[in-house]
Amino acid sequence: MPLVGLAGLFFATALAYSMVGFGGGSTYTALLVLAGTDFGILPAISLACNITVVAGSTVRFARAGLIRWRRLAGLCAFSIPLAWFGGLVDVPERMFVTLLGLALLASAIALVVRPAVSAGPPIRWRRGSEPLLGGATGFLAGLVGIGGGIFLAPILHLTRWGTAREIAAAAAFFILVNSLAGIAGHAQRLTSHGELSALLAYWPLLPAVFVGGQIGVWIGRDKASDDWLIRLTALLVLFVALRLLARAAGF
Template sequence: MPLLILAFFVTALLYASVGFGGGSTYTALLALSGLDYRILPLLALSCNIVVVAGSTTRFARAGVTPWRSAGLLTALAAPAALVGGLTPISETLFLTILGISLLFAGAALLLKPSVSSTAPAKAARFMPLFAIPLGYLAGLVGIGGGIFLAPILHLVRWNSAKAVAATASLFILVNSMFGLVGQTIKGGTGRIAVAIDLGLPLLLAVAIGGQIGSFLALKYLPQSWIRLGTAALTIWVGARLLLMM
């Protein structure tokens, strides 16, 4: 357990420093520890909420959240996240989707936003279509979906970097809440009790790690270094998960 707590702390520190929650990696770390896969989304989504709640509030107070467009993406994704949380899934399929998602997420973190133009690309108008499948995936395997959404928003020059980060935080927060509701309804009270017993020290670890990550990103560490470290962690965990099967 101490190693798992440390891993959650480091994951929250890295992900919070680049504006994400870390739900995909929390889920994978729990899977590698041998826990029942049906409990993993409950813990991972709860940790997601703890990490991104603070960043969502900070973005809102700073006035950088594009509420109309971000609200549309989030409103489309949230019901899909609830349905994803309610969807029964086998352990093999769950771990396969999670492992592949982590590899794609790690690759997405390595993508650099286009700087050739500040005008939105034509594909930007189709972003609401991406929100629904990302929301469903978020609820299904216990992630927020923002780690996929943000690179796409950058690539199509959807908005400024700060607006994209604010949108991703809101997207992750709401999707995690709706996905958690779906997972809770599907799992019943028995799994909730187990998740609570295991989750308190993990929630504390990510709360502290998330705050430190945000502080370091603002004051000391270059974003490029943090992004590379987060991508390396994500790809390594995803590869280990797939090789374990």
């Protein structure tokens, strides 16, 4: 796939995902896999695009007063070092795609059943569970080269952690810090393999996702309803999950 066409798809991905507080890393990964990108550098490209999108999103959400900093501290305490550690781990390509697809499918199912769950009492956090949840999510995110917000957001919706916009803001910040930690681990791994310079050829993807992300977060913050944001999140996660699992199965 020509780089110009790939940049256009990345722009559309960033626009759609940033509306719900995501960076789009899971779909960037799927697109790069389909484009035949070298598997060794693929996670680092996705993480760099993630950072470009959610850095701007985090600033916009913070200015709107939507980020709950104290509660996020618990989620991020273990996620940051474990995202870095996950980025150091070499994973076989098929296992990589399968892990990502299964995790996203579980997230999509959680969002689909959310209306039934919402009819009853919310799922309650146990004391000390937020750091454990953040750590597990951070490690998985670092391992597969995404920020982890796409795993975290469905759980936050199910527990009614906050409003849809507050959850979008939390996901954006969570993705930002984990993507920074994850890319540090991947850069360390690529440097040891002498492959870091191969990333430079993909620089046009960064301005594409920056512009798409800025448009998307403006729509999500100011124009979209909470229910619409949740439905869009579920559809995006389900689409990517099925596409990755089909790829892992050889279709």
